[in-house]
Amino acid sequence: MPCTDHSEKPNVSLPHEECRLSRRIVLKSALAAGLSLPFVSVSANAAEDPRKARPQVGDHFVFSAGDRKGQSVTVKDLPLGGPPLTVYAMDPATRTIRDGSRLNRVLLLRLAPEELSEQTRTVAAEGIVGYSAVCTHTGCDISEWKDAHLICPCHASTFDPKNRARVISGPAPGPLAALPLRLVDGVVTVAGPFSGRVGAKQK
Amino acid sequence: MLRICGRLITVSSTLWKSPLPPLCKRGGAQSAGGFFLLALIALFLPLATAQESKGYRAVTNERLLHPEPENWLMYRGTYDSWGYSPLDQITTKNVEKLVPVWTFSTGVAEGHQAPPIVNDGVMFITTPQDQVLALDAKKGDLLWRYQRELPEDLSQLHPTNRGVALYGDKVFLATVDAHLVALNAHSGEVVWDQPVEDYLAGYYMTLAPLVVKGKVMVGVSGGEFGIRGFVQAFDTETGNPVWKTYTVPGPGEPGHDGWPGDTWKTGGVPVWITGSYDPQLNLTYWGTGNAGPFTSEVRRGDNLYATSVIALDADTGALKAHHQYHWNDAWDWDEVSAPLLLDVQRNGKAIKALVHPARDGYLWLLERSADKIGFVDAQPYVRQNVFTKIDPTSGRPTYDPQRIFGIGKRAEFCPSVWGGKDWPPAAYSPKTGYVYIPANENLCGALTGKAATYQSGQLYLGIDLADLELIPHPDAKDHIGELQAWDMNTGKKVWTTTFKSHNWGPVLTTGGGLVFMGGTNDRYFRAFDAQTGKVLWQQRTNSGVTGVPSSYQIDGVQYIAVQSGWGVDAQRKQELLNKKLGTKTFVPQGGVLWVFALRP
Numbered sequence: 020m021p022c023t024d025h026s027e028k029p030n031v032s033l034p035h036e037e038c039r040l041s042r043r044i045v046l047k048s049a050l051a052a053g054l055s056l057p058f059v060s061v062s063a064n065a066a067e068d069p070r071k072a073r074p075q076v077g078d079h080f081v082f083s084a085g086d087r088k089g090q091s092v093t094v095k096d097l098p099l100g101g102p103p104l105t106v107y108a109m110d111p112a113t114r115t116i117r118d119g120s121r122l123n124r125v126l127l128l129r130l131a132p133e134e135l136s137e138q139t140r141t142v143a144a145e146g147i148v149g150y151s152a153v154c155t156h157t158g159c160d161i162s163e164w165k166d167a168h169l170i171c172p173c174h175a176s177t178f179d180p181k182n183r184a185r186v187i188s189g190p191a192p193g194p195l196a197a198l199p200l201r202l203v204d205g206v207v208t209v210a211g212p213f214s215g216r217v218g219a220k221q222k
Numbered sequence: 223m224l225r226i227c228g229r230l231i232t233v234s235s236t237l238w239k240s241p242l243p244p245l246c247k248r249g250g251a252q253s254a255g256g257f258f259l260l261a262l263i264a265l266f267l268p269l270a271t272a273q274e275s276k277g278y279r280a281v282t283n284e285r286l287l288h289p290e291p292e293n294w295l296m297y298r299g300t301y302d303s304w305g306y307s308p309l310d311q312i313t314t315k316n317v318e319k320l321v322p323v324w325t326f327s328t329g330v331a332e333g334h335q336a337p338p339i340v341n342d343g344v345m346f347i348t349t350p351q352d353q354v355l356a357l358d359a360k361k362g363d364l365l366w367r368y369q370r371e372l373p374e375d376l377s378q379l380h381p382t383n384r385g386v387a388l389y390g391d392k393v394f395l396a397t398v399d400a401h402l403v404a405l406n407a408h409s410g411e412v413v414w415d416q417p418v419e420d421y422l423a424g425y426y427m428t429l430a431p432l433v434v435k436g437k438v439m440v441g442v443s444g445g446e447f448g449i450r451g452f453v454q455a456f457d458t459e460t461g462n463p464v465w466k467t468y469t470v471p472g473p474g475e476p477g478h479d480g481w482p483g484d485t486w487k488t489g490g491v492p493v494w495i496t497g498s499y500d501p502q503l504n505l506t507y508w509g510t511g512n513a514g515p516f517t518s519e520v521r522r523g524d525n526l527y528a529t530s531v532i533a534l535d536a537d538t539g540a541l542k543a544h545h546q547y548h549w550n551d552a553w554d555w556d557e558v559s560a561p562l563l564l565d566v567q568r569n570g571k572a573i574k575a576l577v578h579p580a581r582d583g584y585l586w587l588l589e590r591s592a593d594k595i596g597f598v599d600a601q602p603y604v605r606q607n608v609f610t611k612i613d614p615t616s617g618r619p620t621y622d623p624q625r626i627f628g629i630g631k632r633a634e635f636c637p638s639v640w641g642g643k644d645w646p647p648a649a650y651s652p653k654t655g656y657v658y659i660p661a662n663e664n665l666c667g668a669l670t671g672k673a674a675t676y677q678s679g680q681l682y683l684g685i686d687l688a689d690l691e692l693i694p695h696p697d698a699k700d701h702i703g704e705l706q707a708w709d710m711n712t713g714k715k716v717w718t719t720t721f722k723s724h725n726w727g728p729v730l731t732t733g734g735g736l737v738f739m740g741g742t743n744d745r746y747f748r749a750f751d752a753q754t755g756k757v758l759w760q761q762r763t764n765s766g767v768t769g770v771p772s773s774y775q776i777d778g779v780q781y782i783a784v785q786s787g788w789g790v791d792a793q794r795k796q797e798l799l800n801k802k803l804g805t806k807t808f809v810p811q812g813g814v815l816w817v818f819a820l821r822p
Binding site for chain 1: 332374375376377378379381422675677679680681683686687688793794797
């Protein structure tokens with residue numbers, strides 16, 4: 020039976036016997052058995068693999084899907100007042116797209132600067148805001164846009180992008196992590212790390 | 223015996239031997255984790271004797287075929303999915319004396335739907351986030367705890383788990399990151415951990431596995447993500463795959479031509495509730511979910527084996543028979559509940575029946591045999607305006623085209639997407655001969671479609687959430703939730719008990735002439751007279767009760783056990799209802815297991 024091991028590379032099929040021995044499972048079994056192994060985690064992988072690393076200061080953005088997948092995002096691609104665009108950060112030096120984790124999906128949205136809360140303006144670039152696209156409730160991708168709000172399709176958590184993506188309604192426990200932005204020579208650029216934890220706490 | 227403080231907490235190797243050591247400390251994890259609300263409220267039953275429980279016996283084929291009345295060895299108690307306990311200490315006469323004897327906080331939020339599964343005094347429950355708790359079923363002591371380390375990039379559309387399966391000295395768990403795990407029943411240690419599919423491609427599992435003759439079977443969820451559904455069996459000893467049967471036929475297979483183009487590759491048809499098993503025919507019966515995306519026009523055809531019951535050979539997985547309740551589904555009416563296997567007398571004829579109160583709002587009576595599922599009868603049990611007629615021979619419905627939504631086309635229909643009955647299982651009592659349906663009446667819905675492009679791991683619905691509507695019928699002011707009792711021999715409804723709230727309550731019947739069910743947003747868990755539907759007892763709990771109740775007996779005392787923990791679709795539906803009805807009903811979350819017995 021084919022199976023996949025996502026801890027290394029996505030969508031790699033391994034023969035059955037190999038998957039029984041994949042690192043993730045060995046790790047889980049070892050933990051369960053109380054054995055001591057050097058600690059290996061996804062974040063450790065992220066540090067080694069620039070595709071898995073969270074957006075870095077100076078990164079640009081590319082389309083995450085569709086006809087223009089992988090192409091650079093410009094200010095003109097962001098209509099004033101939405102809807103948002105789902106993008107990945109890209110290291111402009113190496114052109115490495117940080118699509119190695121779905122936790123790296125970012126929503127870019129252009130709003131009128133005067134509509135943004137003061138706090139939001141500190142992370143926005145001329146009205147353009149960036150937020151993690153992963154809901155803080157159970158980790159679904161935020162994919163709907165209605166009445167100037169970001170909505171998670173899984174459980175209807177609703178976030179206000181003008182106010183640091185705070186929760187308006189629904190079960191999400193907290194705001195979407197903000198990604199500080201600035202414009203450098205007219206290019207939307209990452210100005211700082213995510214403001215907080217990305218995604219949901221899987222406890 | 224190993225005692226560790228990692229993901230697994232083992233408190234005692236066997237309930238049945240040593241006195242309990244203090245709970246294992248988890249160091250930093252305890253303060254950081256926040257999942258340590260292990261409130262042991264030990265209100266021990268004064269009458270219970272101090273007699274030691276007998277040892278934990280291995281779960282064998284024979285025991286699964288004929289479970290002792292004092293145990294609850296599988297999801298619905300028995301292979302025929304009756305949800306019936308023959309125990310009769312608690313009766314219609316004394317149920318008013320039912321009191322909580324101990325409770326246990328699970329420490330997690332969201333939908334607690336798993337039954338307490340009990341073997342020889344040891345209880346196993348599962349919770350959202352794939353936690354398994356093994357408890358002393360008499361005293362409430364924690365024996366061990368398995369807490370799965372879930373990947374941080376996992377998304378959970380349905381944060382729940384519906385319970386374990388038992389075989390030999392193993393406990394089986396199907397996980398939300400699409401693994402099948404075997405645990406040692408005595409210690410909770412992982413015996414094997416088998417990847418079933420790729421969670422990043424939208425596959426996940428929430429059902430309690432089904433064990434038949436040394437094989438452990440699971441189905442996959444993900445009908446919202448463009449998966450291709452299947453049921454797969456694994457060897458209980460090794461975890462090695464034995465057979466795998468897709469619920470969407472591939473090229474060259476019968477039914478494939480009901481899927482245009484490549485739609486079969488992303489056609490959905492998940493299986494997310496435990497199947498039934500007929501040992502005489504050696505067939506397992508599984509209910510199947512929706513075809514995807516919801517917009518039926520992009521997959522014109524019957525879309526076999528979506529919204530069907532399929533009969534799979536327990537040894538080989540060969541698909542021996544099927545019946546599709548409704549073709550080319552456009553209402554998200556998953557028919558995942560496994561049919562109840564009953565002997566029914568209808569018009570002077572004895573029928574080996576499959577009974578299914580469907581999400582599509584019809585109560586289906588089918589006849590099972592080695593190579594066929596025959597149609598006998600179907601009738602609506604709630605308001606239904608989609609089917610204009612049912613073919614008397616094949617059971618195939620004809621649709622009102624005005625009730626089928628499309629891309630850019632809104633359509634209203636009854637019942638709503640959550641159906642006449644969603645996943646909460648119906649039950650049967652051989653004492654009364656009635657089938658008990660946890661129904662939702664007076665609720666219609668509407669959908670508006672949009673074009674959808676498949677992207678691996680992304681929702682593939684063809685609708686926006688904002689375009690999923692609930693439309694209460696004027697009669698919803700009177701009630702929405704119902705518990706219905708049907709006599710399948712006459713095909714007539716015997717009684718209906720109503721609730722203002724919508725109903726998400728799985729049903730338990732007992733030899734004491736009782737029916738137990740929670741499911742309402744007022745947090746009550748109730749006992750009903752199985753003959754009349756009269757509420758005889760109720761207990762207000764911490765949260766809404768969406769757990770499957772079970773019953774067991776230890777040292778001569780009958781217990782009723784259920785988890786209270788509202789979440790998932792019950793919570794979503796409540797929010798939509800609040801908007802529609804102008805109510806502000808808030809159902810608190812957080813799981814607690816409740817165990818009841820008669821006050822002495």
